[in-house]
Amino acid sequence: MNPHLLTTFCALLESNAGISLDLSKEYLIKARLDPVARNNGFTDCEQLLQKLVSSPLEALHWTAFEAMATHETLFFRDSYPFEMLRETVLPSLIAARKASKQLNIWCAAASTGQEPYSLAMLLQDFEAQLQGWSIKILATDISATALDVGRKGLYSKLDTSRGLTKEQIARFFTRTEGDAYQISSKLRSLVEFRTLNLITPWFMLPKFDLILIRNVLIYFNRVHRDLVLNKIHQQLADEQSYLMLGSSESIFSSDSYQAVRIGRGSVYQWSRR
Numbered sequence: 001m002n003p004h005l006l007t008t009f010c011a012l013l014e015s016n017a018g019i020s021l022d023l024s025k026e027y028l029i030k031a032r033l034d035p036v037a038r039n040n041g042f043t044d045c046e047q048l049l050q051k052l053v054s055s056p057l058e059a060l061h062w063t064a065f066e067a068m069a070t071h072e073t074l075f076f077r078d079s080y081p082f083e084m085l086r087e088t089v090l091p092s093l094i095a096a097r098k099a100s101k102q103l104n105i106w107c108a109a110a111s112t113g114q115e116p117y118s119l120a121m122l123l124q125d126f127e128a129q130l131q132g133w134s135i136k137i138l139a140t141d142i143s144a145t146a147l148d149v150g151r152k153g154l155y156s157k158l159d160t161s162r163g164l165t166k167e168q169i170a171r172f173f174t175r176t177e178g179d180a181y182q183i184s185s186k187l188r189s190l191v192e193f194r195t196l197n198l199i200t201p202w203f204m205l206p207k208f209d210l211i212l213i214r215n216v217l218i219y220f221n222r223v224h225r226d227l228v229l230n231k232i233h234q235q236l237a238d239e240q241s242y243l244m245l246g247s248s249e250s251i252f253s254s255d256s257y258q259a260v261r262i263g264r265g266s267v268y269q270w271s272r273r
């Protein structure tokens, strides 16, 4: 493909969605945009790119940006972070918030919903202690298509087999026609799905006791990563609140955060320096 077209598209993608790609990813761009080109009446990916780089931002651009994002996720991804939540983070937050009886949680790149629902399932283990509490989980993503899946809470047999035990499937899902599984209405009512682009200004967000932003900052350049982490810092309610990143992600140089080691993993809190 024409390198100038590719470079211009990558610059558009990065400045609007934060996703950083270069020409070495030509195969990926083609694989992800070929279906968008076909579905929108273009002869091939190159013709689609031609249109995207020569016209003002419109719905087609966002369809292409969504297609370029990696939406891979699964229930209880990497399992250890959820053990840290169960054993340490949630008990500590429940103790810290016993006066207000409120927990506000944000999954800031929630994709198709497996992560916020894993949290909702985990919270069921604290049901007795959380009687009468207000619990909210906000699940946001740039992809409205991914969020629609989460909002419906409908998953295939394969999706549920990735990360869930038979007991969890029996407890939290009902079997629907066509071999799909729907997450219970009780868990669905805990999670609100809303589109939000991490690299543009955020409006109307409350403060949070726990923020998960997992497996998305790896796709951003340094400037966007720092920008998002600075904004996240302002969304944490106080020094008892927690931030959790993906298992392969960490914050190296920041005066704003300190890593709190829990066994072989880490979470982040406001720095006390």
Ligand SMILES: C[S@@+](CC[C@H](N)C(=O)[O-])C[C@H]1O[C@@H](n2cnc3c(N)ncnc32)[C@H](O)[C@@H]1O
Binding pocket: 016, 017, 018, 019, 069, 070, 071, 072, 073, 074, 077, 108, 109, 110, 111, 112, 115, 140, 141, 142, 143, 146, 196, 197, 198, 199, 213, 214, 215, 216, 246
């Ligand atoms: C790999 S998934 C991570 C899902 C989940 N957090 C996990 O760890 O399993 C990355 C998600 O980030 C979303 N994303 C990419 N760029 C974004 C942006 N600028 N704002 C919000 N979400 C974004 C993608 O749409 C995708 O659903």
